[in-house]
Amino acid sequence: MHVLVVHNRYSSTQPSGENRVVDEEVELLRSAGHRVGLFERRSDSIGARSLLGKAAVPLLVPWNAAVRRELTARLRAERPDVVHVHNVFPLLSPSVLAACADAGIPAVATLHNYTQVCPPGTLHRDGRPCGECVGPKVPLAAVRHGCYRDSRLATVPLALGLAVNRRRWWSGVERFLCISAAQREVLVASGMPAERLAVKYNFVPDPGTGRTGPGGHLLFLGRLTETKGIPLLMAAWDRLAAEGGVGVPLVIAGAGPLDREVAAWAADRDDVRFVGLYDPARCREAVAGAVAVVAPSLSRETFGLVVAEAMAAGVPAVAAGHGGFAELVEDGVTGLLHRPGDVASLASLVRRIVADPARNQEMGRAARRRYERFFSPAVGLERLVEEYRAAIAGRTESMGGS
Template structure:
């Protein structure tokens, strides 16, 4: 286990009121198209939350935001002609390009900010924007410039088999995209076709240093990469700590539910307080089985935002233990904003989020993703939760409050609109 001795914090906080006032006059009269293919609402998406938050914050800062969004939930309602072309949408997306062209011609925005293009928008929106002379910023939320699943993870382990290849045949062989060889071949083709598209993006926003390294490995020069994390709305002063642990995630193999339950079962029933599990997915039977076997495990099912807030208030520690290189788990941002320390695995962006080796306000603990070290960490986290909780809130205020990250996002926009040096087309 990574042993972290956490200092007490002074209680000093940012003057958020002054910073918020500065933002309201920072960038008036500018139009930004925010393009995003929304993930299905039935499966909670941190990325959807982040996009909505950024739109609200940019609007408050005086920027005219033009949302250009499509929803995966709408696929079932598409006309038959569009459904027939749906398999090609990740490559081109004819309807999206037509609608975007009309928007760009009508509104003449200063730039386009892209988040997720799949499946209905397509990376082709970058080319469409450039055809109209509009520079493009993209926030990179995963590894899908290279990896068909976007995770660098398959069959229970981290995987980089497609990195450096002109065509991702391993993704087809292993059916990495939606468990289908045909759909994996289509996504691998999309990634191959759009390699020049991605290399034409004018500015990339990498959520962490590891994403920046991924982009450099892909061939993106440093001068087109900016590291800027996500932020979340401030929920206000934290509620008093509850008891026990909350695990809230999509119940899929890479999110670490099996790892957590293995570690939890190494302790007598009731010795750690309650473990509450929230979420849904293919591993739901594991959560239900654990709740049936032990009195100290409760499966809450899929929760809406209000339910999640209530579950978080009941806990003293939030557990985030993915086994893949999770980029920037929103559940950790939400925990820190609510003054809950986090017990996480030492993967992806989690050490950065918690301030490990970067901040005096270390917001939790990180361990190797194996059951033995996680089991050893659980009682330590329970005992030390009250001492670490103020650090979690301070870490959020200083690094991830929307006023902080929105100022940095505006700086990215300004660098493109005031000193425009578009990337080579």
């Protein structure tokens, strides 16, 4: 099969699970003998633009005519079987769908977040869930609240792009790949076409090695933001420390807007190690050496890559009991689910998962079995190819009926 992958790569200064998913899917397809091309833009390139060029970037968010022309020409020249769209913000835009239509190539789109119904894609605002923009209305609430980067001006291009391109997305994509059933449920309820929405979990490469003992630390691995729950985790850890601690340190690996706050909080503490960004090898090592991975997100995660990675290594998770986490983690079997946003609940379950090593290791073994059943590369490849074939068949049927 010949696949062209379309993706706007996120900045390299921040950890991006989405970039990793794209790279790993491309490698998986190629290793299985499929021909895979890339049509990319990189957010890193914005910094090298002139002042005028930087100022023009928001204008490209709703529509980039140059991208449409370039991609159409490439599709007509190469004639791939299917186009797989990932992220189009900020430099590609939904014009990529027009290019697919121009060339008559079916499009599949992985929905890594909620940008189809929420301009910043989080369904989260001011520390709580938010659905004000969900539905057929123009997402003016997002602009009013400045939901993207706390800026009304920065939110305008996203809100405009969502409003003017909603129908193009819904009619121009043969198959939408949701990365959890929880995500699909939200999107169907928002009015997206249910018959085009399939569930295809992200897969996680087998790390090749797993936890061999009880583990020596608890691990938070991800972006240091309020929505990822890092302030919640800090508050829970302070509560545990005041009660005598849990006997193992907390390792925080990541980067983000709360870098300074986390560094200041962790300074001069024996029970916390703030290590910054880890490369992939160090991430695997940190996961395999953990008692548990802690994922206390306040927002309803569409999947939860760090939890799946822990499962691959035979490590249980303590995660927020909503969104994709509630689907990945079998509460009490492969990990524990705390009440979202609740400091006391999080602290209690962190203590519980450390306190019983035998039960912890049993949960780790169950987590590994669940990984093999749902999130392994073999399963991911099978589901991906199935959806490509369904998209190609759907396009053929629609053309035959027209």
